[in-house]
Amino acid sequence: MPETPVPSTATSGPLRILITGSAGFVGSHLVERFLNEGHTVIGVDNYISGQVSNTDLFSDHPRFTFIEADVSHGIPYTGEKLDWVMHFASPASPPHYQQFPVETLMVGAQGTQNGLELAHAHGAGFFLASTSEVYGDPLVHPQPETYWGNVNPIGVRSCYDEAKRYAEAITMAYHRSRGVNTRIIRIFNTYGPRMRPDDGRVITNFVHQALRGEPLTVYGNGSQTRSFQYIDDLVEGISRLMMVEYHEPVNLGNPDEFTMLELIQVFKEILAKDLQIRFESLPLDDPKQRKPNIDTAKAWLKWDPEISLSEGIRKALVLG
Amino acid sequence: MPETPVPSTATSGPLRILITGSAGFVGSHLVERFLNEGHTVIGVDNYISGQVSNTDLFSDHPRFTFIEADVSHGIPYTGEKLDWVMHFASPASPPHYQQFPVETLMVGAQGTQNGLELAHAHGAGFFLASTSEVYGDPLVHPQPETYWGNVNPIGVRSCYDEAKRYAEAITMAYHRSRGVNTRIIRIFNTYGPRMRPDDGRVITNFVHQALRGEPLTVYGNGSQTRSFQYIDDLVEGISRLMMVEYHEPVNLGNPDEFTMLELIQVFKEILAKDLQIRFESLPLDDPKQRKPNIDTAKAWLKWDPEISLSEGIRKALVLG
Numbered sequence: 001m002p003e004t005p006v007p008s009t010a011t012s013g014p015l016r017i018l019i020t021g022s023a024g025f026v027g028s029h030l031v032e033r034f035l036n037e038g039h040t041v042i043g044v045d046n047y048i049s050g051q052v053s054n055t056d057l058f059s060d061h062p063r064f065t066f067i068e069a070d071v072s073h074g075i076p077y078t079g080e081k082l083d084w085v086m087h088f089a090s091p092a093s094p095p096h097y098q099q100f101p102v103e104t105l106m107v108g109a110q111g112t113q114n115g116l117e118l119a120h121a122h123g124a125g126f127f128l129a130s131t132s133e134v135y136g137d138p139l140v141h142p143q144p145e146t147y148w149g150n151v152n153p154i155g156v157r158s159c160y161d162e163a164k165r166y167a168e169a170i171t172m173a174y175h176r177s178r179g180v181n182t183r184i185i186r187i188f189n190t191y192g193p194r195m196r197p198d199d200g201r202v203i204t205n206f207v208h209q210a211l212r213g214e215p216l217t218v219y220g221n222g223s224q225t226r227s228f229q230y231i232d233d234l235v236e237g238i239s240r241l242m243m244v245e246y247h248e249p250v251n252l253g254n255p256d257e258f259t260m261l262e263l264i265q266v267f268k269e270i271l272a273k274d275l276q277i278r279f280e281s282l283p284l285d286d287p288k289q290r291k292p293n294i295d296t297a298k299a300w301l302k303w304d305p306e307i308s309l310s311e312g313i314r315k316a317l318v319l320g
Numbered sequence: 321m322p323e324t325p326v327p328s329t330a331t332s333g334p335l336r337i338l339i340t341g342s343a344g345f346v347g348s349h350l351v352e353r354f355l356n357e358g359h360t361v362i363g364v365d366n367y368i369s370g371q372v373s374n375t376d377l378f379s380d381h382p383r384f385t386f387i388e389a390d391v392s393h394g395i396p397y398t399g400e401k402l403d404w405v406m407h408f409a410s411p412a413s414p415p416h417y418q419q420f421p422v423e424t425l426m427v428g429a430q431g432t433q434n435g436l437e438l439a440h441a442h443g444a445g446f447f448l449a450s451t452s453e454v455y456g457d458p459l460v461h462p463q464p465e466t467y468w469g470n471v472n473p474i475g476v477r478s479c480y481d482e483a484k485r486y487a488e489a490i491t492m493a494y495h496r497s498r499g500v501n502t503r504i505i506r507i508f509n510t511y512g513p514r515m516r517p518d519d520g521r522v523i524t525n526f527v528h529q530a531l532r533g534e535p536l537t538v539y540g541n542g543s544q545t546r547s548f549q550y551i552d553d554l555v556e557g558i559s560r561l562m563m564v565e566y567h568e569p570v571n572l573g574n575p576d577e578f579t580m581l582e583l584i585q586v587f588k589e590i591l592a593k594d595l596q597i598r599f600e601s602l603p604l605d606d607p608k609q610r611k612p613n614i615d616t617a618k619a620w621l622k623w624d625p626e627i628s629l630s631e632g633i634r635k636a637l638v639l640g
Binding site: 105108110136148156159166176 | 473483489
C-alpha cells in the first residue's frame with residue numbers, strides 16, 4: 001500500500017550517523033557525503049574486506065570517529081543519541097564472500113540484528129544495504145522489487161544471497177513488531193573510486209588493467225550485457241530515501257545495458273588509444289544478466305541515475 | 321553428484337545425542353525413539369512453543385537429561401563427547417512463528433550456528449530440521465530438492481521461511497568450509513500425537529473438534545488438497561538419514577494428496593458417525609498446495625511412508 005511521500009523530521013539539522021562497513025567501497029563514499037553535509041559520522045569496520053586507507057581519508061576530520069570492531073559480535077558504541085544506524089558491512093564481491101562464507105552469513109544475521117537493536121535503543125532509523133543478489137538468477141527481466149527471486153539456498157553463493165534475504169526479513173520483522181523506522185535498498189552493480197583492485201568485477205579489472213597498460217580480459221565472446229551504476233548516483237539515492245517514509249525495498253541501479261565489447265569501446269574512447277583484449281573462457285558461475293526496474297525510486301525519490309558510463313569511467317580512471 | 325550410500329560409523333553402538341526443541345512435537349518423538357534404541361539423549365528447549373508435558377514423559381528415564389535454555393543464546397552443554405547435535409528447535413506453525421518473528425529468525429540463524437559450533441567442537445554430526453516452507457509458494461509440482469523455491473523475503477511468513485533457508489545455507493557453509501558432517505531434511509506437513517491443540521493445522525483442528533464433538537471447520541469449499549505424513553514415518557526417515565553420508569537436503573513427506581472433504585470422510589469412517597461441518601471463508605494467506613517429490617529419500621534411504629491416512633488418524637485420535 002504506497003503512502004504519500006513525506007519528508008522525514010530526521011532531516012532537520014545536523015545528524016549523528018553510525019555507518020557499519022565505513023571502510024568499504026560504498027561505506028566510505030557515504031562517510032564523505034555526510035561529513036560534507038555537516039553531519040557527525042561514526043564509522044565501524046573490522047577490515048575483513050574494507051581498507052584502512054578508506055578510514056585514513058577522514059581520520060583528521062573533527063566530526064568523524066572510527067571504531068574498529070566486528071559488528072557481528074556487537075557494536076561497541078556508547079556515545080550520544082544516534083539519528084541513523086546504516087548497515088553497510090559485508091564482504092560483497094564473490095571472491096571475498098566465498099573466502100569468508102561464515103563471516104558473510106554472520107554479518108547478514110547477527111550484524112543486521114545488532115544494528116537493529118542499536119537503532120531501537122536510540123530511537124534511530126535503521127538503513128539496510130541489501131543487494132540485487134536477492135533476485136539470484138532471475139526469471140523476470142528487468143527485476144521489480146515485487147519479484148521474489150530465484151536463489152539456490154545451498155549453492156556456493158548462498159552465503160551472501162541468503163544472508164541478505166535474511167537481513168531483509170529481520171529488518172521487516174523489527175519494523176513490523178518493534179516499530180523501528182527502517183529502510184532497505186537493493187544495490188545493483190556499482191563502480192567508482194576506492195573499489196578494491198582485487199574485487200574481481202569487470203570495471204575494476206578494466207580500470208586497473210588499462211592503468212597498467214595490460215590487455216583487458218574478456219570472458220566468453222564479450223556479447224553478454226551488464227548494467228553499471230556510478231557510486232555518486234547510488235549515494236544520492238540513499239540520501240533521498242533517508243528523507244522519505246518508505247519501508248519496503250527500493251532498487252538502486254542503472255538500467256542502461258552494455259555488452260562487454262561496448263564497455264571496452266568506452267575505455268578506448270576515453271583513453272584515446274587502442275586496447276588489446278585477451279579472451280578467456282566463461283567461468284561456470286558467471287553471473288547472469290540483472291537489470292533493475294527503478295520505477296519505485298523514480299516515483300518515491302524522484303531519482304534517476306545521472307552519470308553516464310563514459311563520464312563515470314573517466315572519473316574512475318582519474319580517481320583510481 | 322550422488323555418491324554410493326555407505327553406512328555411517330556413527331551407528332555402531334549406543335550414541336550420545338543432543339536434541340534442540342526436544343519438548344516440541346517432532347523433537348519429543350525423536351527423544352522417544354532414541355531412548356527406545358538404547359541411546360543417551362540430552363534434550364534442550366526453552367518452551368517458547370514446546371510443552372513441559374513432553375519433557376515430563378521422559379524425565380525419569382536414566383538415559384535422558386534435560387537442559388532448559390534458549391539455544392539462540394548458546395547451548396550450555398558441558399558433558400561427555402556428543403555423537404550428534406540435532407537442531408529441531410523453532411516455532412513451526414504460522415500462529416506461533418508470527419507471534420514470535422524475531423525469536424523464529426534467531427533460532428534459524430544463531431540457534432543453527434550454535435548447534436554447528438557444538439557439533440564441530442565435539443566432532444559430532446549435525447542434523448538440521450528444515451522445512452517444505454523453503455519452497456514458499458512453489459511454481460513446480462511436486463517439489464524436488466533441486467527446486468529453488470518461490471519465497472517472499474519481506475512477507476509476514478518470511479521470519480520462518482527465510483530463517484530456514486539461512487539455516488540451510490550456514491549448514492552447507494560449515495560442511496564445505498569447516499568439514500562438519502551435516503544432514504538436512506525438509507519436513508512436509510506432519511501430524512500425530514503431541515501436536516499442540518492450538519497449532520492451527522487442519523488435522524489438529526479436526527482431531528480436537530471431533531474429540532470434543534464440535535463441527536469440523538472447513539475453509540473454502542473443501543476441495544483444496546493437502547498431503548499428510550504420520551510422525552512415525554518422519555522419524556524413520558530421520559533415523560535412516562543419520563546412517564547415510566548424504567549432505568544435501570532430503571525431502572521427507574507423504575506424497576498422497578487428499579481434499580479436505582476426503583479427509584473428513586476418513587474421520588467419519590473411523591468414528592463411525594456423521595460429523596457436522598462448518599464452512600468458513602478461505603483465509604487470505606492460506607498455504608498453497610505443496611507435495612514432495614521423494615525420489616531422493618527412496619533412492620538413498622530406501623524410505624517410503626508406510627502409514628496410511630486412516631491408520632495415522634486412528635492413532636492420533638486414540639493417542640491425542
